[in-house]
Amino acid sequence: MYAISVFVFLCLFFGKIEHGNCQVQQMLNKLVCIEHNECGACLSAASHCRWCADINYNSGAPRCNDDESLANTGCSQTLIQRPEKPVWEVVENNSLQDMSPNSLENVVQIQPQRVHLSLKPRETQTIQFSYRPAKNYPLDLYYLMDLTWSMKDDKETLVSLRDDLPILLKNLTDNFRLGFGSFAEKPLMPFISTDARRLANPCSVEEEACEATYSYKHHLSLTNQINEFIEHVNSSSVTANLDNAEAQLDALVQVIACGDKIGWAEHSRKIVILLSDGLMHTAGDGKLGGATKKNDDQCHLDDKGYYSDAATYDYPSVAQLYRLLEKYKVNVIFAVTESVKDHYDSLNQLLEDFTYVAKLESDSSNILKLVKTGYEDIVSVVDFHDDSDQGPVKIKYFTDCGVKDSPMKEETRCTGVEYGMTLNYEARVTLEACPEFRSFKQTIRIAESQLGQDALTLEVDIQCGCACSSQVQERTPMCSINSHFVCGVCQCNKGWSGPSCDCAIGNENESAELMAQCREPNATRSIACSGAGECMCGECECDYGFTGRYCQCKTCDVSLENSLECGGVGRGVCVCGQCACTEGWSGSACDCTDRNDTCIAPAGTDVCSGHGDCVCGRCECDVADESGAKYSGMFCESCATCDNPLCARAEPCVACHLNASCTDTCTIGSVNYTVIEMIGTTVTDMTSCFLRLEEEGLECEYKYTYSPESSGVEISISSKECYTPTSARIMTNGLIIMGCVIAIGLIVILFIKCAQVFSDRRAYAKFVKEAQESRKNMQELNPLYISPISEFRLPDSFPRDKSD
Structure with missing residues (x-):
């Protein structure tokens, strides 16, 4: 065995052998089998591994090998253990159906209802199922009201809605029932006054009479009689307490747990609407008054409907309330006043799957609106959960959330769901590894988290064992006292190990003989478990990341596509840290197809x-x-x-889809084209096609991408832009250009005209100025005028008398 191992890895390292080399592949197939010494581990190693359960088989040859090798080494064909045949069967598959009048038996919201399948290690199976909310699904609505003194007016408002309430509920569903209960506070100090007068009448300070303080009281079981509901609300009495926190959680636990007294129907949407203007007590607060016992989540209502053990049990915790809401599938609408809404918003963050918070007016005048919006918010959310955590099977969910032609996305929760919408889901069920090498069944229930009545049940056969494992002989001369005979070999009982099953696990003695069993023969380093594990009773317990009998091998690579070792069943198997890929696959994790x-x-x-x-x-x-x-x-x-030839091939189908002249799928030649519209989404594909069509006088350009599918080609239309057709655009552009030319000409002419006027005005002003200057210098006399007066002057040198 070890010679083969060394040879194979030397070939892989030095030889650069082609992937299709049959001889090397056969040795890899043998190597993945022969290191296993139990039947279950052998058959789980690879699909070609077989186990010889023949008691007379040659002990020198490996019992785990392929069919041909076991036959050649003398194993009886009838005693060769082979993997079980795969199982796939839809056991129950009723069609989706809304509620029939006066009958709940025919309501079907999930299809199929039961599937029987098998899983081998590293195998994934895909189950497709559909979900459609049924119309007129029954509604059980329980009013849980704070009846402390501050809520007195709110009770009267609810009574005044006698006529409007049934109309509202009829618009939601034809099948509804109403119940009524109230809460106040634990009748303990310091939450209430222990004065004798105040105990009998907590409202004595207001000079009015009211009922003694109680934690929770159930007034009316669920009924479809509106008048009876109004009468019980009207006849209820308010009470009082000292602090501003009430016993909401006490009341909720009793409403949920006392299903037989409240009257919850098995098939119904269960909603509690809690009206309050106060804060709430939580676990630990009750100890202040002496209620020291942890809340037991059980029903404790007496014959009169009171919570009889309020003084004994503490308030429940938020975690307890969540578990009850999830178990009984009850939703709560917190209708609270503005002053305490932040407190309930914080609570809603912890109970988001089952609660809704709305603002209540001070007199509860908007209570009907809150019922409607709260109900619509609750029913518009669909979320699937399962109980697969109780076994080795893991499930991933993919859904289109009811959007036609939308791609599947990994999601369990869908919002905005309306009646009539069909949500398509894919549950990918995976068994990564065998928890123990035996065959057993795991039943998984996939249910909608808020209802839970309809479910898809998966009956999964975990194929990790052998048929011969059921024929165990506890006592046989061939085996030691601490072992049993199974599938042709002696195997140690639980708690025992070693070559002779004489080493108690947890109390082993590290003798030289046992330590030798943990050392790989002919290895260059004689270290126990290759230094990558611990020797326990002659067997190696490997550290994380190592495997093999002597921890000599590293674990194999995991495929990024499906998170399975060596790509899972059908792609390859792990051979001592190296993936041996099946024909058609390659790569370090067998995730590269040939x-x-x-x-x-x-x-x-x-x-x-x-x-x-x-x-x-x-x-x-x-x-x-x-x-x-x-x-x-x-x-x-x-x-x-260059042009894209695929765009040209797809254009006829895209145009046909946009013109609504064909179905979503059309065929050209031998190729089926499926067209979906995803306008507004971001396209990650780098290659896009464009198609121009005329629509209502506009020229529209569509952008789309393509991707090949198993059934053909999927075309995704991602954007649409419309504009005026080319001919109209040319005419429009021409008119615009002509207009621009004319406008520019007018502007030029106007500019020239303005320049001329400005120039003329400047010349005229200059002329006027020169004329004025001329008149001033000539004193306004005509140069041709001759004056009749003669004037003579003596020369300046002529002597003059002093008298002159």
């Missing part, structure tokens, strides 16, 4: 359109031109300077 059909474009023939190589089922594109730019697209069908 098929190239996914690289061939629809209706095409060339791999990657002749412009690239198919690697792991995807195209790696070549360089398109000297600039270094590459071909693009899923099939390397596009480049910056």
Whole structure:
């Protein structure tokens, strides 16, 4: 065995052997089997591993091997243990159906209802199911009212809604029932006054009479008689306490736990509407008054409907309330006043799956509106849970949330669900590894979290054992006292280990003989468990990340696609830290397919359109031109300077879909095209196609992408832009240009005219100024005028008398 192991790994490391080398693959197949010494572990190792349960089989050869090897080494064909046949059966599959009048038996909200399947280690099965909320599903609505003194007016408001209440509920569902209860406070000090007068009449300070303080009182079981409900509300009496916190949680636990007294129906949507203007006490507060026992989540109502053990049990915790709401599938609407709404918002964050908080007016005048909005908010949410945590099976959910042609997303919770919507789900059920090597059944219940009455039940056969395991012989001369005979070999009883099953686990003595069993023969380093584990009674318990009989192997890579070792069943098996991939798969985790059909474009023939190589089922594109730019697209069908042939092939189906002249699926040649509209979403695909169509006088451009599916090609229309057609745009642009030219000409003419006027005005002003200057210098005399007066002057040198 060890020689084979060494040879295989040397070949893989030095030889660069092709993947299709049959001889190496056969040795890998043997190696993954022969190291196992139990039947269950053998059959779980790989699909080709077989176990020889023949008591007379040659002890020198491995009992775990492939069919051919076991037959060649003398194992009887009738005693060769083989993997069980896979199981897949839809046991119950009733069609979805709304409620029939006066009958609940025919209501079906989930389809199918029961599936029987099998799982092997590293195997995933996909179960498709649908969910549709049934119309007129029964509603059980229980009013739980704070009847302390401050809520006196609110009770009267509720009584005044005698006529409006049934109309509102009829609009929600034809099948409804109402119940009524009230709460106040634990009748203990310091929550109430212990004065004798105040005990009998807590409202004596208000000079009015009221009922003695109580924690919770059930007034009316669920009924469809509105008048009876109003009468019980009207006849109820208020009470009082000292602090501003009440016993809401005490009351809620009793309402939920006392199902037979409240009258909850098995098939109904159960809603409690809690009206209050006060805060709430939680676990621990009751100890102040002497209620020291932890709340037991049980019903404690006496014959008169009072919570009889309020003074004994403490208030429940929020965690206790959550578990009860989840167990009994009850929803709570907290209708509270503005002053305490923040307190209940914080509570709602912890109980989000089952509660709704709304603002209540001081006189409760908007109570009907709150009932309607709260009910619609609760029924618009669909969330699926399961109980698979009780076993080794894990489940992932994918859904379209009722949106037609929407892709499946990993999600359990859908919002905005309306009556008539069908939600499609996929449950991917996986068994990563065998918890123990035996076959057993696990029953998983997948149910809607707020109702829980309708469910999909999965009956899962965990195929981790052998048929011969059921034929155990506890005592046989062949086996030691601490072992039993099973499947042709002696196996140690639980708690015992070692070659002779004489070492008690947890109390082992590390003798040289036992330690030798933990050392790999012929290894260069004789370290127990290869230094990667602990030797326990001659067997290695490996550290995380290591495996093998001597912890000599590392664990194999996990596929990123499905989170399974070596890709899971059908892709490969782990052989001492190396994935041995089956035909058609390669890569370190066997997540690289050798098929190239996914690289061939629809209706095409060339791999990657002749412009690239198919690697792991995807195209790696070549360089398109000297600039270094590459071909693009899923099939390397596009480049910056070439047309996309796939766009042209898909155009007729896209146009047909947009014109509503065909169904969502059309066929061109041998290819089916499915068109879905996802306008407004972000397209991650780098290759997009464009289609231009005329719609209502506008030219619209649609952007879409394509992706190949098993049934054909899926076309996703991601955007739409509309504008005026080309001819109209040319005419419009021409008119705009002409208008612009005319406007510019007018502006130029106006500018020239303004310049001329400005120039003329400047010239005229200059003329006027010169004329004025001329008149001033000439004193306004005509230069041709000759004066009749003669004037003579003596020369300045002529002597003059002093008298002159």
